[in-house]
Amino acid sequence: MRMVVLGLGYLGATHAACMAELGHEVLGIEVVPEKRDQLARGEVPFYEPGLPDLLKRHIDSGKLTISDSYAQAVEFADVFFIAVGTPQKKGDYSADLQYVDAAVDELVPLLRRDALILGKSTVPVGTAQRLADKADELAKDVAVEIAWNPEFLREGFAVQDTLRPDRLVLGIFAGSRAEATVREIYEPIISVGAPFIVTDPQTAELVKTSANAFLATKISFINAIAEVCEAAGADVKAVADAIGYDARIGRRFLNAGLGFGGGCLPKDIRAFMARAGELGAAEALSFLREVDNVNMRRRTRIVELTRQVCGGALLGKRIAVLGAAFKPESDDVRDSPALNVAGQIQLQGASVTVYDPKAMDNSRKVFPTLDYAGSAIDACESADAVLVLTEWDEFVSLDARRLGSVVRSLNIIDGRNCLDRDAWETQGWNYRT
Ligand SMILES: NC(=O)c1ccc[n+]([C@@H]2O[C@H](COP(=O)([O-])OP(=O)(O)OC[C@H]3O[C@@H](n4cnc5c(N)ncnc54)[C@H](O)[C@@H]3O)[C@@H](O)[C@H]2O)c1
Numbered sequence: 047m048r049m050v051v052l053g054l055g056y057l058g059a060t061h062a063a064c065m066a067e068l069g070h071e072v073l074g075i076e077v078v079p080e081k082r083d084q085l086a087r088g089e090v091p092f093y094e095p096g097l098p099d100l101l102k103r104h105i106d107s108g109k110l111t112i113s114d115s116y117a118q119a120v121e122f123a124d125v126f127f128i129a130v131g132t133p134q135k136k137g138d139y140s141a142d143l144q145y146v147d148a149a150v151d152e153l154v155p156l157l158r159r160d161a162l163i164l165g166k167s168t169v170p171v172g173t174a175q176r177l178a179d180k181a182d183e184l185a186k187d188v189a190v191e192i193a194w195n196p197e198f199l200r201e202g203f204a205v206q207d208t209l210r211p212d213r214l215v216l217g218i219f220a221g222s223r224a225e226a227t228v229r230e231i232y233e234p235i236i237s238v239g240a241p242f243i244v245t246d247p248q249t250a251e252l253v254k255t256s257a258n259a260f261l262a263t264k265i266s267f268i269n270a271i272a273e274v275c276e277a278a279g280a281d282v283k284a285v286a287d288a289i290g291y292d293a294r295i296g297r298r299f300l301n302a303g304l305g306f307g308g309g310c311l312p313k314d315i316r317a318f319m320a321r322a323g324e325l326g327a328a329e330a331l332s333f334l335r336e337v338d339n340v341n342m343r344r345r346t347r348i349v350e351l352t353r354q355v356c357g358g359a360l361l362g363k364r365i366a367v368l369g370a371a372f373k374p375e376s377d378d379v380r381d382s383p384a385l386n387v388a389g390q391i392q393l394q395g396a397s398v399t400v401y402d403p404k405a406m407d408n409s410r411k412v413f414p415t416l417d418y419a420g421s422a423i424d425a426c427e428s429a430d431a432v433l434v435l436t437e438w439d440e441f442v443s444l445d446a447r448r449l450g451s452v453v454r455s456l457n458i459i460d461g462r463n464c465l466d467r468d469a470w471e472t473q474g475w476n477y478r479t
């Protein structure tokens with residue numbers, strides 16, 4: 047089938063390449079010229095394991111083409127995926143839907159044949175209905191259907207999550223004929239057993255925001271327990287392991303530490319609260335305020351811990367920050383807990399040197415005033431404290447003895463509970479978590 051993907055960021059580029067992998071002919075539309083040129087050459091403008099090979103193969107085969115032209119898009123196909131960003135509004139907790147609206151505003155008046163627009167972006171409940179009303183007004187003598195097909199992929203596992211998802215969700219309005227089209231698109235995935243849930247658009251929108259709210263709540267739950275463990279001298283990792291054996295709880299997403307960041311969980315729980323407020327249901331989600339608070343406290347706690355191990359003041363100290371991406375296997379620094387901590391420590395007068403295996407360029411753009419080193423060992427040169435804030439394998443397997451020979455003081459803060467405490471303590475390090 048022929049289809050168009052509007053917006054080629056972390057989600058859209060992956061979706062476009064994966065749809066080509068499923069055998070479809072795909073046209074990807076991106077508004078940022080540098081990203082578009084890179085993609086057209088078969089290069090991925092961000093780090094996502096497995097995506098470069100897949101994308102290059104389908105660019106070379108001609109199954110995937112890249113353009114900036116909505117006029118070309120409406121000639122090319124009658125099925126359009128919206129994968130543009132829905133960031134947090136500046137100065138407000140709600141979702142900024144300007145990019146979704148701009149895509150619909152530009153696309154619909156150009157349509158000369160009946161079309162199906164499938165939203166993949168994460169949006170507040172009620173958005174599909176609003177866009178459907180708008181599309182009715184903008185459409186010129188054609189039937190334009192809006193449906194929602196939210197995406198659940200994780201960065202770092204984006205290709206496998208797209209090709210082998212836990213489930214597919216489709217939200218359609220009454221009388222829709224979109225189900226058959228969407229079944230055809232995902233047939234190779236559905237035929238090997240992926241659950242395909244067809245519901246109404248508002249339910250589909252809520253499946254997505256509820257899933258992220260649950261994941262965020264699970265992380266903040268274990269981080270709240272970590273606070274109590276710290277006060278009581280208990281071991282939160284052992285608590286997580288033990289409660290995780292209960293199949294009703296499960297061990298995944300119970301890793302205590304610096305908490306969640308990224309381009310999804312933080313902004314999605316805030317947008318969810320904002321939307322619930324608009325719907326008169328603010329109280330129902332008031333617990334998410336606490337989920338957010340617990341999460342943000344993890345960051346200030348690590349800053350405080352760093353201050354403590356540095357003798358009570360950060361002024362003039364040298365701090366090594368290992369990790370800048372919001373999680374390993376990604377170069378994404380959107381709302382990165384690691385960079386947030388690095389920035390706070392710098393504000394208190396320390397000189398902070400950051401190293402990350404993949405996120406250096408993105409970090410420099412967001413935090414140009416931090417120092418950057420070319421390796422973990424270089425970042426730790428003469429450090430008064432070393433902070434591991436993203437659990438890259440490279441940091442988990444650091445040699446405590448070797449690192450000990452370059453630092454000024456043997457202070458290591460394990461912000462992700464990912465290091466082997468014994469291995470560090472036996473080398474004389476003051477290990478804190
Ligand atoms: N990143 C993820 O892991 C992930 C997973 C599931 C859902 N989502 C959701 O998917 C959406 C996109 O997220 P992302 O992380 O890919 O964001 P992103 O910022 O990386 O990508 C969005 C892309 O859309 C482009 N764009 C903006 N307006 C456009 C327009 N009118 N036409 C064509 N292109 C346009 C931007 O230039 C950008 O490249 C968000 O709603 C997000 O919440 C993201």
Ligand SMILES: O=c1ccn([C@@H]2O[C@H](COP(=O)(O)OP(=O)(O)O[C@H]3O[C@H](CO)[C@@H](O)[C@H](O)[C@H]3O)[C@@H](O)[C@H]2O)c(=O)[nH]1
Nearest residue numbers: 197198199200201265299300301305306307308310372373
């Ligand atoms: O036990 C855990 C698990 C995760 N995290 C942190 O939580 C954040 C988010 O991690 P993850 O959910 O793996 O990353 P994302 O790629 O942002 O994926 C989330 O957000 C996407 C966008 O909506 C959804 O599609 C995914 O299903 C959802 O997992 C990261 O900072 C992690 O370090 C923890 O602190 N502890």
